[in-house]
Amino acid sequence: MSETVTATASPGISTGRTLSVRGLGKSYGTGSAENWIIRQLDLEVPPGEFVAIVGPSGVGKTTLLRSLSGLVPPSEGGVFIDGVECNEPHPEVGVVFQDYSRSLLPWMTTLDNVAFPLQGKGMKKAERLSIAEKNLAAVGLGGKGHLYAWEMSGGMQQRVAIARALAYESKILLMDEPFASVDAQTRLDLEDLVVDLHVNLGVTIILVTHDIDEALYLADRVVVIAEKPAHVVDQIVTGFGSHRDQVETRSDPRFAEARGRILTRLRS
Numbered sequence: 001m002s003e004t005v006t007a008t009a010s011p012g013i014s015t016g017r018t019l020s021v022r023g024l025g026k027s028y029g030t031g032s033a034e035n036w037i038i039r040q041l042d043l044e045v046p047p048g049e050f051v052a053i054v055g056p057s058g059v060g061k062t063t064l065l066r067s068l069s070g071l072v073p074p075s076e077g078g079v080f081i082d083g084v085e086c087n088e089p090h091p092e093v094g095v096v097f098q099d100y101s102r103s104l105l106p107w108m109t110t111l112d113n114v115a116f117p118l119q120g121k122g123m124k125k126a127e128r129l130s131i132a133e134k135n136l137a138a139v140g141l142g143g144k145g146h147l148y149a150w151e152m153s154g155g156m157q158q159r160v161a162i163a164r165a166l167a168y169e170s171k172i173l174l175m176d177e178p179f180a181s182v183d184a185q186t187r188l189d190l191e192d193l194v195v196d197l198h199v200n201l202g203v204t205i206i207l208v209t210h211d212i213d214e215a216l217y218l219a220d221r222v223v224v225i226a227e228k229p230a231h232v233v234d235q236i237v238t239g240f241g242s243h244r245d246q247v248e249t250r251s252d253p254r255f256a257e258a259r260g261r262i263l264t265r266l267r268s
């Protein structure tokens with residue numbers, strides 16, 4: 001059974017950060033085998049904005065997100081956080097991946113999974129557990145810290161992954177197809193959870209998805225990447241404000257208009 005959850009303020013988050021992508025290029029291989037996936041990609045995401053990146057399958061969305069997270073070094077250009085070049089994992093950038101089943105450590109309880117990365121901050125155990133508990137509550141899993149991954153649904157495990165990213169004081173949250181592996185109803189619930197987290201916590205969010213409707217429902221701005229090498233080919237400010245409703249927002253004439261524009265752009 002799915003639950004509807006309202007996010008509450010997390011202790012880990014204050015305001016977001018500006019993320020700037022300048023002339024980003026990423027290639028795999030060398031010499032005559034060099035394959036440019038992304039090239040000349042520019043993007044500016046101010047503090048607190050929610051940006052969704054859409055594009056056709058295989059265009060390079062995951063490659064872009066990995067470059068933003070510092071997990072993959074760019075081949076050209078760079079990623080800047082508040083104007084400072086950052087081409088390696090940044091302590092204020094949290095990442096949530098699609099595959100929740102591989103993101104949680106199976107031998108640890110949920111509470112320990114969320115608290116684990118905080119060890120690197122040199123905090124005492126009681127403080128780590130307290131932050132973990134508060135962030136679990138923020139994603140609707142208060143009091144569930146004793147459970148193991150195998151005792152939770154896919155949607156619950158993905159909430160834990162989000163709580164863990166938030167607990168690490170992330171000011172920028174990168175999400176790669178975070179709802180692609182859960183059922184349709186759970187997906188709607190998780191979408192609304194992320195909307196609430198964004199509104200209540202003010203964190204900057206960049207989410208990659210192949211689902212145009214999901215992008216329009218969640219984001220302040222939808223960035224379309226396409227062609228080979230991939231670059232930004234269109235951007236749409238959704239204009240729906242902070243209030244989103246799964247029925248009302250998706251029935252808004254601007255929603256259909258934006259969807260039509262993106263589909264036309266991707267098929268041209």
Ligand SMILES: Nc1ncnc2c1ncn2[C@@H]1O[C@H](COP(=O)(O)OP(=O)(O)OP(=O)(O)O)[C@@H](O)[C@H]1O
Pocket residue numbers: 028029037055056057058059060061062063064210
């Ligand atoms: N480590 C790698 N080495 C070589 N090529 C890679 C590597 N990672 C990705 N690629 C290639 O880069 C291209 C873009 O892949 P990527 O996963 O970023 O696309 P995507 O838009 O996220 O795809 P999808 O929508 O199917 O998830 C693909 O052609 C892929 O084969």
